[in-house]
Amino acid sequence: MFGILNEKLEKIVGSIRGKAIISEDDLDITLREIRIAFLEADVALSVVKSFIEDIKSNIVGQKVLKSIKPDQMIIKLVHDELIKILGSNNESLNIAKTGLTKILFCGLQGSGKTTTVAKLANYIKKDSKKNILLVSSDIYRPAAQEQLQVLSKQINVEFFNHKNTKSVEKITLDSIKHAEQNLFDIMLFDTAGRQVVDEAMMEELKKIAQILDPQETILVADSLTGQDAANIANSFSKTVHITSSILTRIDGDGKGGAALSIKSITGAPIKFIGTGEKIEQLESFHPERIANRILGMGDIVSLVEKATENIDQKEIENLAKKMSKGKFDLEDFANQLKQMGKMGGVSGIMSMLPGISKAQKLMAENKISNDTINHQIAIINSMTKNERSNPEIIKASRKIRISNGSGMRVQDVNKLLKQFLQSQKMMKRMKLMNKGDLSNNLLQKLQGNLPPNFNH
Amino acid sequence: MYIISKFRSGLKKTSRFITSNIINSLTSKQISPKIIEDIETALISADIGLDVTEHLVNKIKKIKITDKIDSKSILNLLSNEIKNILYECEQNLIEKHNDGLKIFLFIGVNGSGKTTTIGKLIKRLGKDKKILVAACDTFRAAAVDQLKKWSDNQEADFFQGSLNQDPASVAYGACEKAKNDKYDFLIIDTAGRLSNNTNLLNQLVKIKSVIDKSAVDLKLKTILVLDGTNGSNMINQVEIFGKSLNVTGLIITKLDGTAKGGALISIAKKYQIPIHFVGLGEQEDDLLEFKAEPFSHSLLNIEN
Ligand SMILES: Nc1nc2c(ncn2[C@@H]2O[C@H](COP(=O)(O)OP(=O)(O)OP(=O)(O)O)[C@@H](O)[C@H]2O)c(=O)[nH]1
Ligand SMILES: Nc1nc2c(ncn2[C@@H]2O[C@H](COP(=O)(O)OP(=O)(O)OP(=O)(O)O)[C@@H](O)[C@H]2O)c(=O)[nH]1
Ligand SMILES: [Mg+2]
Ligand SMILES: [Mg+2]
Numbered sequence: 001m002f003g004i005l006n007e008k009l010e011k012i013v014g015s016i017r018g019k020a021i022i023s024e025d026d027l028d029i030t031l032r033e034i035r036i037a038f039l040e041a042d043v044a045l046s047v048v049k050s051f052i053e054d055i056k057s058n059i060v061g062q063k064v065l066k067s068i069k070p071d072q073m074i075i076k077l078v079h080d081e082l083i084k085i086l087g088s089n090n091e092s093l094n095i096a097k098t099g100l101t102k103i104l105f106c107g108l109q110g111s112g113k114t115t116t117v118a119k120l121a122n123y124i125k126k127d128s129k130k131n132i133l134l135v136s137s138d139i140y141r142p143a144a145q146e147q148l149q150v151l152s153k154q155i156n157v158e159f160f161n162h163k164n165t166k167s168v169e170k171i172t173l174d175s176i177k178h179a180e181q182n183l184f185d186i187m188l189f190d191t192a193g194r195q196v197v198d199e200a201m202m203e204e205l206k207k208i209a210q211i212l213d214p215q216e217t218i219l220v221a222d223s224l225t226g227q228d229a230a231n232i233a234n235s236f237s238k239t240v241h242i243t244s245s246i247l248t249r250i251d252g253d254g255k256g257g258a259a260l261s262i263k264s265i266t267g268a269p270i271k272f273i274g275t276g277e278k279i280e281q282l283e284s285f286h287p288e289r290i291a292n293r294i295l296g297m298g299d300i301v302s303l304v305e306k307a308t309e310n311i312d313q314k315e316i317e318n319l320a321k322k323m324s325k326g327k328f329d330l331e332d333f334a335n336q337l338k339q340m341g342k343m344g345g346v347s348g349i350m351s352m353l354p355g356i357s358k359a360q361k362l363m364a365e366n367k368i369s370n371d372t373i374n375h376q377i378a379i380i381n382s383m384t385k386n387e388r389s390n391p392e393i394i395k396a397s398r399k400i401r402i403s404n405g406s407g408m409r410v411q412d413v414n415k416l417l418k419q420f421l422q423s424q425k426m427m428k429r430m431k432l433m434n435k436g437d438l439s440n441n442l443l444q445k446l447q448g449n450l451p452p453n454f455n456h
Numbered sequence: 457m458y459i460i461s462k463f464r465s466g467l468k469k470t471s472r473f474i475t476s477n478i479i480n481s482l483t484s485k486q487i488s489p490k491i492i493e494d495i496e497t498a499l500i501s502a503d504i505g506l507d508v509t510e511h512l513v514n515k516i517k518k519i520k521i522t523d524k525i526d527s528k529s530i531l532n533l534l535s536n537e538i539k540n541i542l543y544e545c546e547q548n549l550i551e552k553h554n555d556g557l558k559i560f561l562f563i564g565v566n567g568s569g570k571t572t573t574i575g576k577l578i579k580r581l582g583k584d585k586k587i588l589v590a591a592c593d594t595f596r597a598a599a600v601d602q603l604k605k606w607s608d609n610q611e612a613d614f615f616q617g618s619l620n621q622d623p624a625s626v627a628y629g630a631c632e633k634a635k636n637d638k639y640d641f642l643i644i645d646t647a648g649r650l651s652n653n654t655n656l657l658n659q660l661v662k663i664k665s666v667i668d669k670s671a672v673d674l675k676l677k678t679i680l681v682l683d684g685t686n687g688s689n690m691i692n693q694v695e696i697f698g699k700s701l702n703v704t705g706l707i708i709t710k711l712d713g714t715a716k717g718g719a720l721i722s723i724a725k726k727y728q729i730p731i732h733f734v735g736l737g738e739q740e741d742d743l744l745e746f747k748a749e750p751f752s753h754s755l756l757n758i759e760n
Contacts (some may be wrong), residue, residue: 036506043689046502108685109710109738110567118597127586140738142575142605147598154597195713224565226503226687228715235714248568253652255687277595277648371654 005255008037013074030074031056042257044230047085047264055081085260086287091269094243095213100179101186102212106205106236107220109193112248112274113145116220117190118151119274119282120246127155130185135160135175137168137208138192148190155279158184168204172211189214196235209240218271219245221262224254233265242266248274248450251281259290330388333420334380337373375408379416382406391417460518492517500753503687504718508725512537536753541721543750547730549677549705550581557674559642559667563660563701564681565693566648569709569735571599573681575606576735576743585640587612590630592623592663593647598645604643610740613639623647623659624666631670651696661700677704678724679732684708685715694723709735712742716755 007023012033038048055077095101103120114136119258121132134152138144145161152159160178162171172189179187187210194201208219219242221232236242245266247259250273263270275281380388382405387394394402394417403410492513499509515537516530549560561576562570571593578587589607591614593599600616607614613631617626627644627657634642646663649656667676680703682690697703708717711734720731 038505039500040688042689045497108713110569110683112567141602143598143601146601147596150597195710197713222567222683222685224683224686224689226685226689226715226719227501227686228503228685230501230686231714249650251653252565252650252689253692255689257687308740 005037005041005257008040009034009078012037027056027059034078038257038260041255042226042261043230044227044257044261044265046230050264051081054084055121058175082260082290083288085264086290087263088288090284090286091244091271092284093271094362095124095130095186096215098185100176101216102176102179102189102214103186103216103218104189104191104209104212104214104240105218105220106191106240107193108195108222108232109195111220111222112246113193113220114138114147114151114190115277115279116218116246116248116272116274116282117148117188118155118157119279120272121152121157121186121188122155122279123272123282124186125155131183132157133160133175133179133182133184133187134158134190135162135171136190137171137188138190139166139168139171140146144192151279169207169211172208176212196231202235202239206239216243217241218243219262219266219268221245221247221258223249223258224252225258225261225274229258229261230265233262237266237268242268244268244271246272246274246282247272251275263287284429328424330380330383330391330420333424334377334388337377337380344360350382375406375412376416376419378406379403379408379413391420468531476532490720495530499718502716504716505688505691505722508541517605526628531756535756538721538752538755540747542724542751544728545706545720545724545731546746546748547705547732548745549577549679549730549732554675557639557642559631559634559644559671559674560668561644561646561664561676561678562681563646563703564648564677565650565683565686565695567649568681568686569707570648571603571606571645572738573707573733573735573743574603574611574645574733575621576740577643577733578607578610578612578756579740580743581641583611586636586638587641587643588615588630588637588639589613590615590626590642590644591617592626592630592644594619594621594623594626599647612643612655614725624662627663628666628670630682631667632722635671635674651693657696657700660697678702679705679707682706682708682717683709683721684717684735685713686719688719690719691715691722691726694727694729698727698729703729705730705732707731707733707735707743708746711730712736718755 012030015030035048036053038051039045043051058080060076093103095185105117107113117134117136121134124130125132130307134148134157136145136148138148147158149161160175162174165171165174167224175187175189178184189208191205191208192201194205196202217240219233219236221229225232233242245262245268247262247270250256259270270285272282273285275283379402383394387398387402395415399410399413403413406413495516496509496513499512504512515533519530519533521728551558562574565571574589578589581587587610589603589612591603592602593603594617604614604616604735615626615630617623617629623646630642630644633639644663644667646660647656649658649660664676664678678701680694680697682693686693694703694706706720706723706729708720708731711717723729724731733743734746734751736742736744
């Protein structure tokens with residue numbers, strides 16, 4: 001997400017870099033280019049327009065124009081404007097301290113509501129002992145009830161079975177009663193997908209919201225949405241009081257404009273993002289990091305967080321121990337590769353590092369992909385224990401055996417060994433400066449590990 | 457004519473915006489930069505990308521200003537341009553005189569409308585045809601149930617594998633059954649997947665090659681279902697799915713709302729690919745043949 005936008009903005013800002021002052025013409029051209037970049041990233045036109053206007057008026061009002069470098073100023077203004085739209089901190093769900101919290105989900109057909117209901121239930125369940133009830137008022141789509149029921153079983157959360165009730169109002173009333181009587185803490189309420197021009201269905205949603213009186217009303221929207229995001233945000237906000245939104249399919253190669261449009265128009269914070277089909281693939285949304293990412297400033301914070309979250313703590317300690325002894329063999333290298341895979345693979349890590357678009361281009365040129373990681377692990381798996389701890393004994397005949405065993409070419413085996421040697425060197429160097437705390441250390445390790453991947 | 461008028465009334469809600477913009481811009485009866493900007497605005501808001509918008513706007517700029525120029529003539533010019541780009545894409549999916557088994561493989565991103573469109577297509581093929589529907593989405597919760605309900609409602613035969621069975625092996629079984637039992641149509645539903653997910657893309661390639669092997673001499677159509685509310689990503693989808701899977705045609709869904717599906721124009725310009733149907737709702741009859749003229753008229757809300 002935001003890759004293209006980031007690349008474009010880097011270019012635009014780059015073209016005024018080095019200039020001492022920025023002329024009105026420069027400014028016009030720059031703003032026009034920013035406008036194009038945002039439109040190409042699928043940000044809704046009305047949002048782009050007000051974005052540009054705001055930047056313009058800020059520049060006009062700014063007296064320090066000469067004291068700051070023009071490119072820095074533009075970055076700052078765009079950054080501030082992005083933060084103004086996206087908000088700065090992650091906002092958490094509004095959950096009542098006592099009594100039943102009701103969370104209503106709405107959105108267009110197929111935006112990902114039902115899946116997200118299950119994901120969010122799973123997310124809440126993970127770090128609280130809340131008693132959760134899932135309800136679906138989708139009486140239209142074939143197998144909509146079954147879908148949520150199956151998901152509820154997967155995550156071991158109760159599902160409200162209204163046994164073919166044909167009235168959405170009755171389902172709403174009955175589910176509240178059921179939740180209150182059975183002392184549930186949180187009720188997640190799924191609705192059918194609806195088009196905003198479908199007046200009857202929008203009326204239905206209004207009615208549900210009136211009966212439910214939810215603490216949270218979440219708009220679930222597809223991050224691949226185009227200009228229509230503006231209409232969606234507008235119409236849903238007019239019908240019900242949207243308190244937050246969740247963007248799905250962030251794992252796609254969409255340019256992410258819908259995030260800006262929806263946040264800007266609803267005014268409600270984006271609280272989570274969906275990053276895949278699987279139930280665990282829901283993440284809390286951190287606007288400032290995204291703003292930084294759009295501007296190519298990198299996102300070290302979320303890299304470190306993600307790393308500490310997904311990496312096996314024991315593995316890390318083991319690696320650290322070995323490193324401190326100056327030992328680092330192919331076994332460790334394989335472990336390191338596996339940890340990388342867990343963090344969303346090379347591309348997952350790359351997208352969080354500074355200079356993202358450049359790095360991604362390099363990756364594309366060198367055809368480095370998550371497959372590469374898997375292939376490398378396969379090669380190492382085909383080695384004997386002895387070979388793994390003493391890589392120098394791997395000569396021609398062993399290479400051929402390993403190549404046959406892993407289904408990879410001998411060249412690939414060579415490449416891997418070369419990369420390993422480079423990593424080993426890096427590790428030795430790191431050992432010398434091995435003073436930081438664990439997460440710092442981790443970051444260095446990761447960054448240390450990346451360059452060899454690039455120049456093979 | 458029913459089809460066209462249904463098509464238009466479905467799209468009308470979506471395109472009022474464009475027209476009112478243009479009409480408002482023409483009260484001055486002059487093609488000023490302001491008018492050009494308004495037209496640009498209208499086109500961009502319809503997800504017609506910047507390139508195509510520029511192309512269309514350049515045509516407008518060439519109009520000589522005379523007394524005869526009114527909003528209608530400008531709209532007609534625009535709609536003609538759009539129609540000319542899309543015209544080549546009109547193509548029926550269902551060939552009239554074609555005996556033997558025909559296979560339709562449905563693919564597309566998550567939630568784009570594959571399963572529902574299959575349901576509508578069965579209806580369209582008609583009860584006199586022998587149709588087998590195969591559920592190769594063995595991943596998503598209740599995906600098989602959903603397809604089965606559609607299939608049962610339309611009285612087609614249904615083929616499913618066991619829970620979590622490899623979708624390619626389900627596809628293979630379905631092909632064999634369809635051949636042996638002399639079906640007219642085999643329609644295969646697959647799980648939604650994003651075009652940048654290489655693993656899942658490879659799974660599709662495998663499904664397709666299994667079908668190709670089982671049905672060498674048979675006609676296989678691979679149909680990409682696009683979500684009409686998507687913006688420029690639609691173009692990526694056609695590009696990437698097209699590259700690995702030889703997509704033979706497109707269906708665009710959800711144009712019964714406010715989304716306009718303008719990215720189709722860029723797609724038509726860039727790839728020679730048929731657009732078979734448009735989805736205009738969730739019911740069995742809400743599938744209409746794609747026609748360039750009503751589509752472009754409707755996009756600009758031109759009354760005949
Ligand atoms: N790749 C990806 N797929 C997702 C994500 N969220 C949901 N999906 C998929 O999107 C498709 C539609 O999801 P649903 O949860 O059925 O959507 P819905 O909004 O409930 O759909 P309706 O009830 O028909 O309106 C399914 O295939 C999901 O697996 C996501 O974050 N990433
Ligand atoms: N308004 C409208 N809704 C549609 C149209 N086509 C499909 N839908 C709805 O979109 C939602 C998703 O449709 P599905 O057929 O389940 O989509 P899918 O591509 O099979 O989804 P996955 O299998 O999860 O990837 C459902 O609620 C459908 O009723 C259409 O043309 N118009
Ligand atoms: Mg649903
Ligand atoms: Mg489906």
